[in-house]
Amino acid sequence: MALVGLAIALGGGGTVNPRTEMVLQVLTALIMIPLVASTEWQRGLGSVQRPAWLLAALVLLMPVLHLVPLPPALWQKLPGRAIEVQSLALIGADQSWMPLTMAPARTFASLLAIICPVLLMLQVSRLSLRGRNWLFAVIVIGGFISLALGVLQLSHTGGFDWSLYSEFSAGTLVGFQANRNAESDFLLIALLAMGALATNRLSDGRHHALTWAGLFLGSMSIMVGLFMTGSRTGISLAAPALLFFAAILWPRLRLRRISTFWFGGGAAALVLGGALLLQAQSMQKVLARFWLTKEARWDLWADTWYAMGQVWPFGSGIGTIVPMLEAAERLEVVDQTRPVRAHNDWLEWLLEAGLPGVFVLGAILLVVGYLIVRAIMMANRSDTAAARRAQILFSCGVLTIEALHSIVDYPMRSMSLAMLTALAVALLMEPAAPQRNRQ
Numbered sequence: 001m002a003l004v005g006l007a008i009a010l011g012g013g014g015t016v017n018p019r020t021e022m023v024l025q026v027l028t029a030l031i032m033i034p035l036v037a038s039t040e041w042q043r044g045l046g047s048v049q050r051p052a053w054l055l056a057a058l059v060l061l062m063p064v065l066h067l068v069p070l071p072p073a074l075w076q077k078l079p080g081r082a083i084e085v086q087s088l089a090l091i092g093a094d095q096s097w098m099p100l101t102m103a104p105a106r107t108f109a110s111l112l113a114i115i116c117p118v119l120l121m122l123q124v125s126r127l128s129l130r131g132r133n134w135l136f137a138v139i140v141i142g143g144f145i146s147l148a149l150g151v152l153q154l155s156h157t158g159g160f161d162w163s164l165y166s167e168f169s170a171g172t173l174v175g176f177q178a179n180r181n182a183e184s185d186f187l188l189i190a191l192l193a194m195g196a197l198a199t200n201r202l203s204d205g206r207h208h209a210l211t212w213a214g215l216f217l218g219s220m221s222i223m224v225g226l227f228m229t230g231s232r233t234g235i236s237l238a239a240p241a242l243l244f245f246a247a248i249l250w251p252r253l254r255l256r257r258i259s260t261f262w263f264g265g266g267a268a269a270l271v272l273g274g275a276l277l278l279q280a281q282s283m284q285k286v287l288a289r290f291w292l293t294k295e296a297r298w299d300l301w302a303d304t305w306y307a308m309g310q311v312w313p314f315g316s317g318i319g320t321i322v323p324m325l326e327a328a329e330r331l332e333v334v335d336q337t338r339p340v341r342a343h344n345d346w347l348e349w350l351l352e353a354g355l356p357g358v359f360v361l362g363a364i365l366l367v368v369g370y371l372i373v374r375a376i377m378m379a380n381r382s383d384t385a386a387a388r389r390a391q392i393l394f395s396c397g398v399l400t401i402e403a404l405h406s407i408v409d410y411p412m413r414s415m416s417l418a419m420l421t422a423l424a425v426a427l428l429m430e431p432a433a434p435q436r437n438r439q
Contacts, residue, residue, distance in 0.1 A: 001138050002031055003120050004423065008142035008186070010164075011116075011415030012177035015322070015340055017165040021113060021415050028116045035123060045126040046432025051367055052125040055425065056118045058364050062353050063111040063318040067104060069097040080311040101317025102324075110319030113415055117422035124426035132427060133387055136197040136394075139420070143190025144218070146175030146183070147225045154228065173228040182414040184226055184234020185405055188241040189420055191222045192397045195248040196390040202252050219245070233408050237401050244397030248390045297343045297408060299333045300325070304342040308351045315354025324351060341413060345406035371428040372396060378430075391427045398424035 010024040034041040075098045076085050084102070088094040101107040124132065150173030152162040161170070169180040177183040198215050226238060246253065307328035316324050325339040342348040349357055375392040378384055402411050402421050411417045
């Protein structure tokens with residue numbers, strides 16, 4: 001719970017705001033010490049499951065390999081290294097051993113950032129069913145605190161920006177994130193977590209009118225906050241997120257009285273809320289972004305594709321996207337801004353990891369795909385607990401949102417979203433620890 005809370009609060013700065021991520025990495029290491037060194041702290045935890053170990057090894061494989069020093073006879077023959085060889089020859093260092101990555105410091109920084117979600121995945125795989133449910137409470141609380149922080153950001157209360165970062169998407173609701181697209185993903189994940197958390201309370205067969213009312217108001221608040229982020233893709237991804245949200249609650253929504261309340265109340269709230277929001281100037285700015293005729297992502301994709309051809313098939317090294325894009329940027333698109341990401345996580349991975357990264361990514365997708373299929377088969381069994389079924393649907397929803405958003409953005413470059421995605425993968429695995437009784 002502490003790791004998840006810290007990830008939400010400190011992991012949203014991205015590449016341009018590394019200080020909070022450094023704090024998160026140090027705190028993660030400190031929290032892990034008793035979990036590894038003390039048997040007392042491990043009481044109630046199961047063993048780390050084999051799929052978790054396999055995924056951890058695959059995720060860490062590429063940055064580790066990219067940092068291994070290579071002899072001059074090997075690295076000098078790599079594509080795209082001619083200028084580096086000539087530069088080192090001027091100072092007589094061209095015979096030094098060099099790693100595969102073209103920016104070792106950036107790759108090492110990326111490795112440190114990747115370790116945090118890997119550690120979280122390993123620990124979540126050890127939890128019991130009830131222990132995992134507590135993580136949803138942290139995500140939901142973090143989501144509403146992020147919404148409250150976003151309201152302060154939009155209102156500029158006290159004359160402050162109310163952002164944790166020096167560089168952020170100004171004029172929009174970003175909460176704990178620096179990027180509005182990352183905030184939209186986090187709000188959608190909080191929505192799914194709220195549905196999974198409510199399932200535990202609603203599964204006892206009682207009416208729980210207050211729970212339903214809180215769930216309705218909470219989901220409407222998140223949807224309003226989602227629109228105020230101004231993220232076009234995030235708003236579009238609300239459709240699959242709401243489908244997973246409904247699927248999580250479906251066993252209870254099948255009751256006629258509850259379904260009438262939700263569909264009738266939801267439709268009325270959408271009509272009334274939409275009419276009010278359309279009158280707001282800030283909402284008109286959001287809608288105007290859907291009609292942009294010039295899309296900078298296309299230029300970034302073209303430059304990324306060109307840079308990829310310069311270093312294929314071995315790649316430029318994990319974390320090297322900025323210097324690669326700066327070198328490949330065409331003169332006709334150069335302006336005062338700096339290209340910091342490819343705005344396509346899949347394409348960026350191909351540039352940095354090359355052909356070996358394709359095989360590693362394929363292996364990761366195969367393992368995760370196997371876990372998803374096995375978990376869905378388990379969810380369809382009649383004897384599966386409602387809480388377990390909700391966890392599986394939550395995980396599938398999170399992975400769907402992040403996979404789709406990665407086509408046009410870079411959600412996995414936020415440590416917050418990377419750690420929440422790692423948590424979702426761990427929830428696909430069967431609870432390792434036995435369920436303890438309340439007494």
